[in-house]
Amino acid sequence: MSVTPLLEIKNLHVEFKVYGGVLKVLDGVDFRVNVGEKVGLVGETGCGKTTTMKAILRILPVPPARITGGEVLFKGRDILKMKERELRETRGRGISMIFQDPTAALNPVFTIGAQLEPVIRHASPENRRLSKKELRKLAVIPLKEVALADPERLLDAYPIQLSGGMRQRVCIGMALATNPELLIADEPGTSLDVTIQDQVLRLLQRLVEQRHSSVILISHTLGIVRQMCDRVYVMYAGNMVEEAPTRKLFANPLHPYTRGLMAAVPRLSGGGVAMGIPGRIPSYLHPPSGCRFHPRCPQAMEICKHEKPAFQQAEDDHRVACFLYDPAVAEPQKEATTA
Amino acid sequence: MSNDILTVENLKKHFVIGYTGLIHREPITVKAVDGVSFSIREGETFGLVGESGSGKSTVAYITVGMYRPTSGTIYLRGEDLFAQGDERPLRFKKEIQIVYQDPGSSLNPRRTIKDILDLPLRIHQPHKNRTLEILRLLNEVELPPDYMHKYPRQLSGGEKQIIAIARALASDPSLIVLDEPTSALDVSVQGKVINLLIRLQQELNLSYLFITHDLSLMRNVATRVAIMYLGKICEVADAAEFFQNPQHPYTQMLLSSIPVLSEEEEKLKPSKIHSIGEIPSPVNVPPGCSFHQRCPYVMDVCKVVDPVMVETGPGHTVRCHLFEQPPAPAAVPETSSTVEAAT
Ligand SMILES: Nc1ncnc2c1ncn2[C@@H]1O[C@H](COP(=O)(O)OP(=O)(O)OP(=O)(O)O)[C@@H](O)[C@H]1O
Ligand SMILES: Nc1ncnc2c1ncn2[C@@H]1O[C@H](COP(=O)(O)OP(=O)(O)OP(=O)(O)O)[C@@H](O)[C@H]1O
Ligand code: SF4
Ligand code: SF4
Ligand SMILES: [Mg+2]
Ligand SMILES: [Mg+2]
Secondary structure: HHHHOOEEOOOOOOEEEEEEEEEEEEEEEEEEEOOOOEEEEEEHHHOOHHHHHHHHHHOOOOOEEEEEEEEEEEOOHHHHOOOOHHHHHHHHEEEEEEEHHHHHHHOOOOOHHHHHHHHHHOOHHHHHHHOOHHHHHHHHHHHHHHOOHHHHHHOOHHHHHOOOOHHHHHHHHHHEEEEEEEEEEEOOOOOOOOHHHHHHHHHHHHHHHHHEEEEEEEEEHHHHHHHHEEEEEEEEEEEEEEEEEEEHHHOOOHHHHHHHHHHOOOOOOOOOOOHHHHOOOOOOOOOOOOOOHHHHOOOHHHHHOOOOOOOOEEEOOOEEEHOOOHHOOOOHHHHHHHO | OEEEEEEEEEEEEEEEEEEEEOOOOOOOEEEEEEEEEEEEHHHHHHHHOOOOOOOHHHHHHHHOOOOOOOEEEEOOOOEEEEOOOOOOOOHHHHHEEEOOOOOOOOOOOOOOHHHHHHHHHHOOOOOOOHHHHHHHHHOOOOOHHHHHHOOOOHHEEEEEEHHHHHHHOOOOOOOOEEEEEOOOOOOOHHHHHHHHHHHHHHHHHHHEEEEEEEEHHHHOOEEEEEEEOOEEEEEEEEEHHHHHHHOOOOHHHHHHHHOOOHHHOOOOOOOOOOOOOOOOOOOOOOOOOOOOOOOOOOOOHOOOOOOEEEEEEEEEEEHHHHHOOOOOOOOOOOOHHHHHHOO
C-alpha cells in the first residue's frame, strides 16, 4: 500500500457559539488518510466524529460553527483556504460523503432519478453536455452497482417507497457515482438490521476496493471498523486519543479510554457485561483541563489535570495521547497512581 | 409448567392500516404478531430478538395491556390477562411493568423525578409513606436522594433509563418487560444499566422479558432466547445452546452478520451463511415460509407450506422444514458463489 497522504488534518480546532457560551468541540485534531487506505474513526456519541468530517467538506453551519485553527490538506492543498470554485471541484470529484441518516440525506419530495441525475451531470465536464435521455441511462449504472433490482423503475420512485436498506444503498451508489478519490461514510447502515447492515458494508467494501478509493468509515460500533478498516483512530471529547493499524489496536489497545470502551462491549463468547466507564462525557462548555479524559480515567496522575498529553508515537505505527506512554513523564509518578 | 410466570399462547395482532380499491374494499393488514407462543419461567430473563419491525414491541405492548390481541392470549400464573374485557384489572397492572427504549420521551419533561416516581406509588401503593418509598427506590437504583428534585432534561441518557427502571419498580412487580432498554445508550453506559438490572432481578426475584436486537448483549443476559422474524418466532433455545448450535437458517444468518471484536468470537459465528435479499414488507409477507426468499437452503415445499414448530432437542424448538419429519437430506447451501453473487 502506498503511504502518500491523500488527506491530512493538522491541529484542527472547531467551536460552536451557543446560548450560554462557546462549545470548544474539536481541540486540535490530527488525522491522516493515505491513498487507497480504509481508515476507521470510532468514539461515542458527541465526541466530534461528524463535526470533523463536516469540517473537511466545509459544510459546518457558520455560525454557530467557527474553525479557530488548523489545516485540512487534500492532496497538499488546504481545503479551508480554497476558493468556491476549487472547493466545488473537490467536493464533486475528490471527496464525497454518505451521511449518517439516509432518510435525511434523500429529499422526500423528489424521485431518486431527480436527485441522482444532477450528481452525474456534475461528475465530469463531458457529462454536462449530455441530454436528459443520455443522463438517465448513466443514472442506472450506480443503482445497478449497488445491487438494486429494477433500477429503471427505481429512478421514478420516491425515497419513501424504498426500504431502509435500499435507501442506504441508493446513498452509497450516489456517493460513488462520481468516482471520488475519498469516500466518507458516516455510520453507514447503523440504523439498519444487522443482516442488512452486513450486506451494505460488504457491498461498500467491494465497490471501494474495485475503484481503489480511500475511505473514512465512522462508527461507534468497534466491530464494524475492525471488519473493514486498515487503520483506526479513536476519538474522545474532541481529541484523537489513539491511532494504530486495526489488528494492533484490537490486540493491544493502549489508551485507558480505548481499553475501557473495548471492555464495555458485550462479547458473543459470553462472560457477562462489564460495568463500563464511570462518569459522563464532559461538557464542551467547560471541558476538563489537561487531559479531557482525566475525570473518568482510572489511571489519572497529577500531571493529567494540568497538561494536555501530546498525540505521539508509542511504537512505530501506534500513536496515543496519554502520559502513561510519555517517556518524559517520571516513572515514580506513573507507579504512584497505577498501584 | 407450574413455575411459569407468563404463558403466551398463539398470540396474534393484526393492524388494519388502510383499505384497497373503492368498490370491493378489502382491509390492508399488517400481521405485526402472527401466532406467537412462548413461556417465561419465574425469575428468568427471557430474551426476544428480532430485526426492526419483526413485532417485538407489539408483543411487549400486548403483555403490558396497551393492546388487546387480535386472537390468542396471555396467562399470568395461569390467569387469563384478557378474560375481563377492555380494562385490565389493577392487580395485573401492578404485576407487569415496562421500560421503554427511548429514555427521553418516556419521562414527562415537566415533572420532577419525585413526581414521576410518585404517580405509580399513588396508584399501586396508596397506603405507604410515599416520600420514604421514593427515597427507597432511588437508593435501590443507586442514585443520590437529591435527584428527587431534578427534571429529566438534567439527567444523562443512562440516568434517565435508570429512573425509568425505578418507576417500573414502584408497583413492586413480578415481571418487567424491557423493550430495548439500552439501545439508545453508548456501550460505556450500557454496562451500568445492565448490571443494575441483573442485581435487581436477584434481589427482588424479578422475571424479565428482555427485548433487544443486540445478540452479543443477549448472550450475556438471557437464560433463554427466542428469535422473531416477520411476526413469528423461528427458534427458541437456552442461551448457551442457542449460540453454540443455532439451527434455523435465519438465526445462522443473524449470527454470522454480527460485527465482533476478537478472533475468539469470530470462530463462534456460522461462516457459511451470508446475508442476502431484502426483508419483505410485513404487509406482503411471502407465502409458505416467510424467510424463503432469503434462505440459502430453500426447498420447493418452503414456498408453499408454512413450517410448524418442532422440538429438535430438550427445550430447543425450530420452525423450519429442514427439521420436520421425515428428516430432510442434510442441508447444503447452494454453493457459496451463487449466494455471494446474489448480494
Ligand atoms: N450545529 C451545532 N451547534 C451546536 N453544537 C453542535 C453543533 N453540531 C455539533 N455540535 C456539538 O458538537 C459535539 C460533537 O458533535 P458530533 O455530531 O460531531 O458528534 P459525533 O461524534 O458525530 O456523535 P454521534 O456518534 O452521535 O453522531 C456535540 O456535543 C454536539 O452537541
Ligand atoms: N399501531 C400500529 N398500527 C399499524 N401498524 C403497526 C402498529 N404498531 C406496529 N405496527 C407495525 O407492526 C410491525 C411490527 O412493529 P413492532 O413495533 O412490534 O416491531 P419491533 O420488532 O418492535 O421493531 P423495532 O426493532 O423497530 O422496534 C411493523 O411493521 C409496524 O410498522
Ligand atoms: S493522560 Fe492521564 S488522564 Fe489522560 S488517559 Fe492518560 S493517564 Fe488517563
Ligand atoms: S422452511 Fe425452508 S425457506 Fe424457511 S428457513 Fe427452513 S429451509 Fe429456509
Ligand atoms: Mg455523528
Ligand atoms: Mg420495538
